[in-house]
Amino acid sequence: MTPTPTPLRVPAVTAGSRVLAFGDYRPARVLTNLDIEKMVETDDEWIRSRVGIQERRIAGDDEGIVELAVQAGGKALAASGLTTDDIDLVILATCSAESPMPNHAAQVAHKLGIQAPGAYDLNAACAGFCYALAAADAAIRTGQARNVLVVGSEKMSQWLDWTDRATCIIFADGAGAAIVGPAEAPGVGPVVWGSDGAQYDKIIIDDRHSFIRQEGQAVFRWATTAIAPVALQACERAGISPDELAAVVPHQANLRIVRAIARAVKATNAVVAEDIVHSGNTSGASIPLALSRMIERGDVPSGAPALLIGFGAGLAYAAQVIQIP
Ligand code: UT7
Numbered sequence: 001m002t003p004t005p006t007p008l009r010v011p012a013v014t015a016g017s018r019v020l021a022f023g024d025y026r027p028a029r030v031l032t033n034l035d036i037e038k039m040v041e042t043d044d045e046w047i048r049s050r051v052g053i054q055e056r057r058i059a060g061d062d063e064g065i066v067e068l069a070v071q072a073g074g075k076a077l078a079a080s081g082l083t084t085d086d087i088d089l090v091i092l093a094t095c096s097a098e099s100p101m102p103n104h105a106a107q108v109a110h111k112l113g114i115q116a117p118g119a120y121d122l123n124a125a126c127a128g129f130c131y132a133l134a135a136a137d138a139a140i141r142t143g144q145a146r147n148v149l150v151v152g153s154e155k156m157s158q159w160l161d162w163t164d165r166a167t168c169i170i171f172a173d174g175a176g177a178a179i180v181g182p183a184e185a186p187g188v189g190p191v192v193w194g195s196d197g198a199q200y201d202k203i204i205i206d207d208r209h210s211f212i213r214q215e216g217q218a219v220f221r222w223a224t225t226a227i228a229p230v231a232l233q234a235c236e237r238a239g240i241s242p243d244e245l246a247a248v249v250p251h252q253a254n255l256r257i258v259r260a261i262a263r264a265v266k267a268t269n270a271v272v273a274e275d276i277v278h279s280g281n282t283s284g285a286s287i288p289l290a291l292s293r294m295i296e297r298g299d300v301p302s303g304a305p306a307l308l309i310g311f312g313a314g315l316a317y318a319a320q321v322i323q324i325p
Contacts, residue, residue, distance in 0.1 A: 011143025016186025017136065019325045020082065020147075020179045023075025024292035025068055026279060027059040027173050040165040047169050052255020056172035056280025058157045065094050065175075069108045069153035072175035072288070077112065080179035082147055087179070089118040089145035091135055093128030093152045093284040095313065096159050097121065108151060118145065125203070126251045126312025127193070128152055128284030129176065130320060133308070134191035136180040151177040152285040161211035170254070171212065172280025176288025187323035189238030192230050195316040196222075203313035214313075223257045223311055228264035231309045231319045235265075238305070238321035245270040246304030246324065247294060251311055252276035252286035261309060270307075271299050283312065291324075300324050 032055045033044035047053055059068060069092055077084070092105035105119035124131040129152035136148035156171035180188065199222070203214040227250075235242055245267040250258045252275050262272040275290035282289055287308050294300050306324050311317040 013143060014141050014182045016183045016188065017140040017180050018183035018187025019322055020181050021076050021079035021325050022176065022178050022288055022292035022295055023072045023077070023079055024176045024289045025071035025075070025174060026057045026289070027063055027068070029058045029060060030055050031058050033169070036169055039162060040168060042165045042169055050256070051170055052274070052276055053169065053280050054277050057174055059155050059173040063155070064098050065096060065153040065155050066104050066107045066111065068155065068173065068175035069104070069151040069177065070111045072153065072177040073108060073112055073149050073151050076177035076179050077149065082179060082181070084112060084114045086147045087114045087117055087149050089136065089139055089148040090114060091132040091148060091150050092121045093124065093132040093150070094121060094154055095123050095125040095128060095283055096154045096156050098155070098158065114149070124284070124310070124316045124318065125314055126253065126283045126286065127310030127314070127316045127318045129287045130191065130308055130310035130318035131193065133178065133180065133188060133322070134193065134318065134320060137188040140180060140182050147179060147181040149177060150180055151175060152288050154283045154285045156212070156283055159205055159212050164211065164213070166216060167212050167214060170281045172282050174279055174282040174285045174289050176285050176292050178288055189234065189240070189321035191318050191320045192234045192237060193318035194230070195314050197314070199315045202315060220254065220257060222315060223253060224260040227309060227311045227317060228261050230317055231261065231265050231307055234319035234321055235307060240305045240321050242267040243269055244305055245307050247271050247273065247291065247300045247306035248309070249273040249287050249291045249306055250309040252279065252290055253281055253312065265307065267307065295324065
């Protein structure tokens with residue numbers, strides 16, 4: 001006779017989670033299009049009209065993804081009103097780590113003075129922050145964590161071929177962070193996510209001796225056709241109609257892609273993030289970086305819904321609606 005299994009005890013569930021605060025960090029060094037003109041055959045006018053970037057930030061030699069993440073994470077923690085003792089999970093979204101091992105989240109926690117939290121890195125490339133936020137939300141709702149530090153941190157510059165004008169004009173460095181905590185009234189909506197591994201080679205670093213390369217036009221077509229329906233589905237699942245949105249924050253891939261997605265979503269009352277103009281494409285950091293700066297400037301009201309839309313290498317994508325802290 002097989003014994004009846006003893007049901008295992010699990011923590012009580014929490015109704016929802018919400019973002020308590022954002023923080024961001026942009027490295028000090030500014031690289032303008034005019035600077036890049038001196039490095040590869042390109043020009044300011046081409047970059048502005050095709051990609052929308054005017055300038056981007058490049059991290060210093062002493063700044064890796066851990067240092068960038070610590071800066072952004074520290075700001076988010078200070079703005080949240082919580083202390084390091086309140087954080088019990090750190091999730092670091094990155095696709096540009098210096099090395100695969102050890103994970104970087106534990107070092108970020110250690111440098112911030114967060115004692116022995118769960119800590120892991122997550123790689124969903126430019127969709128990474130939305131994946132990490134979904135993981136944080138799930139951990140809080142299922143009682144596995146009380147408060148979570150979620151960081152997107154990228155040093156794309158260390159994976160760039162600075163003689164390849166198709167990529168070195170686009171990618172940049174930076175970090176954005178969020179503190180996520182429990183909430184009786186949910187402030188993080190359901191994630192809509194997916195992937196298309198058949199297109200794994202569209203944006204790729206082949207091996208440890210390689211640089212980022214991408215099939216720009218193929219990615220452009222995919223981003224401007226496949227992603228808006230995902231974003232609309234995220235709104236529907238959260239019970240928010242696009243005209244209620246106060247902010248639309250697509251991954252800052254290319255200004256033309258950002259605007260095409262925003263047009264298709266028809267969020268008529270929303271401010272659309274266009275942080276790419278001054279920050280470049282910072283991959284998994286771009287969404288929290290952009291939204292953090294919108295909040296800091298007072299562009300968006302606290303409590304209003306914002307739509308986050310991540311997409312990129314994998315190909316992987318994820319979108320969710322959140323309440324602006
Ligand atoms: O965040 C990860 C997700 N990645 C993306 O979302 C990237 C999506 N793709 C894009 O943003 C665009 O495809 C690019 C910005 C990468 C390229 O823009 P495009 O309008 O698709 O240009 P293209 O690749 O079709 O190239 C058009 C022309 C070519 O010259 P010919 O063959 O027409 O003579 C390129 O060689 O522009 C040339 N070109 C450049 N010219 C000046 C390519 N890069 C440059 C450059 N400066 N930097």
